[in-house]
Amino acid sequence: QSALTQPASVSGSLGQSITISCAGTSGDVGGYNYVSWYQQYPGKAPKLLIYDVIKRPSGVSNRFSGSKSGNTASLTISGLQAEDEADYYCCSYAGGSTWVFGGGTKLTAL
Amino acid sequence: QLQLQESGPGLVRPSETLSLTCTISGGSISTGAFYWGWIRQPPGKGLEWIGSIYYSGSTYYNPSLKSRVTISVDTSKSHFSLNLTSVTAADTASYYCARGIMDFDYWGQGALVTVSS
Numbered sequence: 001q002s003a004l005t006q007p008a009s010v011s012g013s014l015g016q017s018i019t020i021s022c023a024g025t026s027g028d029v030g031g032y033n034y035v036s037w038y039q040q041y042p043g044k045a046p047k048l049l050i051y052d053v054i055k056r057p058s059g060v061s062n063r064f065s066g067s068k069s070g071n072t073a074s075l076t077i078s079g080l081q082a083e084d085e086a087d088y089y090c091c092s093y094a095g096g097s098t099w100v101f102g103g104g105t106k107l108t109a110l
Numbered sequence: 111q112l113q114l115q116e117s118g119p120g121l122v123r124p125s126e127t128l129s130l131t132c133t134i135s136g137g138s139i140s141t142g143a144f145y146w147g148w149i150r151q152p153p154g155k156g157l158e159w160i161g162s163i164y165y166s167g168s169t170y171y172n173p174s175l176k177s178r179v180t181i182s183v184d185t186s187k188s189h190f191s192l193n194l195t196s197v198t199a200a201d202t203a204s205y206y207c208a209r210g211i212m213d214f215d216y217w218g219q220g221a222l223v224t225v226s227s
Binding site: 001003032034036038044045046047048051052057089091093096097098099100101102103104 | 145147149155156157158159162164168170171172173174206212213214215217218219220
């Protein structure tokens with residue numbers, strides 16, 4: 001069970017759109033529609049942003065969207081705001097009631 | 111509103127056992143078909159799933175930690191626990207408990223555990 005692959009850092013200008021990728025295998029991302037994304041501020045617990053690849057929990061801004069193609073999932077943030085500057089993690093179900101996280105991506109809003 | 115709270119020693123000696131408890135308020139493990147899990151994050155690093163216990167009592171562990179991890183639930187279903195044996199400095203991390211179905215929708219605030227002599 002290897003960690004999913006995310007870029008270490010991503011940056012974008014305020015108002016722009018950015019996309020964070022999450023690469024896995026057919027045994028996790030590619031095999032199940034159970035990819036979730038989390039936002040984490042320093043010193044805080046992660047917060048669920050996206051679940052089941054594309055669904056948003058109640059209260060999460062529609063500026064956040066998820067997608068998947070093959071073994072790679074993506075999180076897109078549109079209309080980038082200063083408050084979006086945080087760490088983002090993907091997570092995938094990996095079968096057998098096990099889960100695997102990505103290494104995390106630090107988003108800088110310029 | 112469901113709330114989770116981790117508790118346990120903040121310092122553990124090398125080779126000893128790390129023990130944490132997650133107390134649930136505003137809900138119960140036996141209410142609904144949820145997984146109740148433990149996730150950890152070493153300082154400055156990413157998240158790692160440790161293991162989960164299903165509401166039925168079945169347990170599932172990260173293969174890389176399986177030989178050292180036990181997750182259990184108390185009979186009142188108001189808390190569940192993590193035991194990690196033979197700890198080393200590499201086990202120093204913030205430990206989170208969380209609930210979910212195929213994701214983790216509720217999280218505790220986290221408990222920092224340092225392994226040091």
